[in-house]
Amino acid sequence: MWERIIFNLLAFLLFLIIFVRMIRRNDANYIYLLSVQALGILIAFVALVCNVSLPLLILIFTYIVSILLPVCILLLEKKGVVLSELLCRVKVALARLSNKEEKVKKDLIALLEKYPQSYMAHKLLAQIYEKEEHIQTAIEEYMRAIEIHPKEDDIYFKLAQLMYREDKTEQAKEILVQLLKRKPDDEKASFLLGDILYENEQLKEAVNVYLEALKYHPENYDLYYNLGMVYTRLNDFQSAKEYYEKAAQLNSLLYQAKYNLAQIALIFNELDEAREYFMECINAGFLEDLAYYTLAYIAMLKGEEENAVEYLNVAIQENNSLYEKARKEPLFQYIMKKVNKPNKDGKQKKWKKQVLSKKEKQVLMHLQNTYELVGSLNHNDIKAIRSIKLKRKEEQTQEKNQKEREE
Numbered sequence: 001m002w003e004r005i006i007f008n009l010l011a012f013l014l015f016l017i018i019f020v021r022m023i024r025r026n027d028a029n030y031i032y033l034l035s036v037q038a039l040g041i042l043i044a045f046v047a048l049v050c051n052v053s054l055p056l057l058i059l060i061f062t063y064i065v066s067i068l069l070p071v072c073i074l075l076l077e078k079k080g081v082v083l084s085e086l087l088c089r090v091k092v093a094l095a096r097l098s099n100k101e102e103k104v105k106k107d108l109i110a111l112l113e114k115y116p117q118s119y120m121a122h123k124l125l126a127q128i129y130e131k132e133e134h135i136q137t138a139i140e141e142y143m144r145a146i147e148i149h150p151k152e153d154d155i156y157f158k159l160a161q162l163m164y165r166e167d168k169t170e171q172a173k174e175i176l177v178q179l180l181k182r183k184p185d186d187e188k189a190s191f192l193l194g195d196i197l198y199e200n201e202q203l204k205e206a207v208n209v210y211l212e213a214l215k216y217h218p219e220n221y222d223l224y225y226n227l228g229m230v231y232t233r234l235n236d237f238q239s240a241k242e243y244y245e246k247a248a249q250l251n252s253l254l255y256q257a258k259y260n261l262a263q264i265a266l267i268f269n270e271l272d273e274a275r276e277y278f279m280e281c282i283n284a285g286f287l288e289d290l291a292y293y294t295l296a297y298i299a300m301l302k303g304e305e306e307n308a309v310e311y312l313n314v315a316i317q318e319n320n321s322l323y324e325k326a327r328k329e330p331l332f333q334y335i336m337k338k339v340n341k342p343n344k345d346g347k348q349k350k351w352k353k354q355v356l357s358k359k360e361k362q363v364l365m366h367l368q369n370t371y372e373l374v375g376s377l378n379h380n381d382i383k384a385i386r387s388i389k390l391k392r393k394e395e396q397t398q399e400k401n402q403k404e405r406e407e
Contacts, residue, residue, distance in 0.1 A: 015066075037066055101132075176193040258286075262281070295307075
């Protein structure tokens with residue numbers, strides 16, 4: 001009996017506290033809480049007066065709505081999370097399911113008029129503005145959220161991301177540097193900062209960021225791959241090779257790393273190794289046209305002219321535009337008569353393009369341009385060898401004709 005009396009008194013006291021909160025804050029949202037509290041108190045009071053025992057489920061319900069729920073609300077408000085903000089979160093979640101973003105935005109703006117220090121309202125409003133592509137307004141709302149809760153690391157990353165999109169590179173970079181000082185294992189921040197430094201041609205700084213991130217994520221193949229690309233741009237091909245190889249080991253499906261390894265092998269004049277990597281790319285259907293074209297190139301360097309013709313025909317079949325490229329390549333001039341011209345009138349095989357990032361395309365072109373510079377030596381060697389072969393063939397023909405005349 002005394003337990004019931006204490007329960008009812010405590011429940012009524014909590015009801016009064018919530019009621020006073022509603023009056024002071026002039027917030028009608030407390031009515032929802034007061035209603036369920038009143039229901040629980042009424043059930044418990046009737047049971048006390050009638051001296052009856054409540055079924056277990058109803059008893060649990062009265063304890064939750066009369067004691068537990070208001071206590072949780074009071075504790076959250078003590079930490080700065082008001083009831084209106086909690087209800088707003090629920091409304092936002094439900095509205096997003098029903099695609100009523102505009103109504104949510106109005107509710108959040110109304111909430112901020114009453115509670116301008118509502119961290120969650122600023123954050124949710126920023127997310128809506130970001131979705132609507134109002135990036136500058138979203139940035140402003142994220143900054144207000146940070147002013148209220150300066151230790152929310154996720155908001156810092158989002159803010160840096162949006163500033164980067166708005167070409168506020170220096171501000172984005174500064175935010176990421178500070179974020180990584182507090183949270184050095186933040187993988188997303190490391191990648192974004194590395195990308196920003198790479199685009200600004202601060203390649204050595206990008207290397208430092210990726211190497212620092214590797215301390216916390218030693219099995220992340222993207223970090224090794226990015227390091228390979230940065231070292232490629234720095235012309236440190238030996239280091240690039242090491243990181244590409246590690247990336248390929250961690251992810252056997254990362255054929256861009258293998259394609260770059262093939263090109264580095266060409267630069268080092270390791271033709272057999274290059275051929276193996278290009279064949280792996282072809283078997284996986286990755287950049288087949290360029291791989292076949294380069295295999296033809298390798299075949300010419302090795303003096304395998306028939307293989308070169310075969311590879312070049314397949315490359316042109318995969319991508320007709322490679323015929324003109326081959327025709328302008330001095331190395332292929334000797335075999336172009338044997339190469340099939342693309343059939344412009346007939347059905348052409350559809351060329352399946354791989355989606356490469358801007359950074360990957362830059363690295364691809366850098367490797368190709370680098371090889372073209374060092375490969376000119378190979379061109380001269382082949383021309384010299386071919387001249388010697390032709391001269392010997394002419395001498396043999398002359399000797400043969402001489403003998404026939406003598407006979």
